[in-house]
Amino acid sequence: MKAETRVDTKEAILSAARSSVQRNGYNALSYRDLAAEIGIKSASVHYHFPAKADLAEALVDRYREDAGKIFQGLADKSYDEAMGGYIALFRSFFDDCNQMCLGGFMSAEITALPEKMTGTVAAFYAAHIEFLRDTLSKKLRGAAAKDLDERAQAIFAALEGAQLIARGRGGDATVFDRIVTSYRATGLIP
Amino acid sequence: MKAETRVDTKEAILSAARSSVQRNGYNALSYRDLAAEIGIKSASVHYHFPAKADLAEALVDRYREDAGKIFQGLADKSYDEAMGGYIALFRSFFDDCNQMCLGGFMSAEITALPEKMTGTVAAFYAAHIEFLRDTLSKKLRGAAAKDLDERAQAIFAALEGAQLIARGRGGDATVFDRIVTSYRATGLIP
DNA sequence: ACCTGAACACCGTTCAAGT
């Protein structure tokens, strides 16, 4: 089918937009720049995503799905491998132009987004908390479900913060590494 | 003197801009909205701060100075009071329209700012690390200076992350509180 | 010294018009 051989415009928009937002944030994303990169006009981007908020919502949904696949791949691994893989995920952002987690950007720029996006961002958080809870349960066997949830949320927040601060330091991955080492040494990350 | 009785325009710009940036970020700040709020024209804002980046730099510098004054007020307190006061500072952002730390926003939006701002943001970080290092030294008496620095950086990053995630949850201060409780319980914050 | 109106090239968004 033709539709499979040619590059799908909607997919091309999502891909380029995701890269741009992870580099510069949602407010800095330009429909005209995006269109130019793909080779269409900005009005065409509006055909697929009427408003910027629609594009943002699609981006976060897709982003959460992709994270879910990675989490699935780590699900049957040991605690050390699963937690190590999860942390490596956060670290990988620095390999490509000091990018940042989409969820972190959406939290910062949440006021620029419609109310509806609150639920979209919450769903993204929930996916992370769920993975971390399951992973932590491998290590902290006797722990209550509520305690695992609290710990998962704390580790997620701490890693987002480590990424944010390392980004502010020019995308220095060793800053991220040293902070994570402290998280492990103090016992936040078991 | 007249200059003392009337409200200084430059000060009014800085004050309004700070509030706006802490709510919505740097990219969302509008010179025209800012001018309208103060009662001048946007071209007048450019007279005081030629480019938005100049305003951002002045904001972060002022912000760091204000933080320094608060740190001084906590300097001669006990460890518990100093650390408690520091954490209360982060929590206070939620009391007023889900604001965020200026440093956190600048880290996220660092790509929208000129290279020069890297040093400005770094100076802001350094002020926090210094305060935390001095505070931690009250509790961890025998610790090496390097270890205190690492721990200070980790706590700072973790608190920025807690604020970011609670902001993404609609500015729920109890989310921030629960995360901080985990930081304390696990030993990241002694 | 401080402010302004007008212009510039940008921006998201809309819509009638094309294929």
Place this chain on the structure above:
DNA sequence: ACCTGAACACCGTTCAAGT
């Protein structure tokens, strides 16, 4: 179904002109 040119009200920035 998908794309586009043109228009709209916005944006940061510049500058000659005002006081």
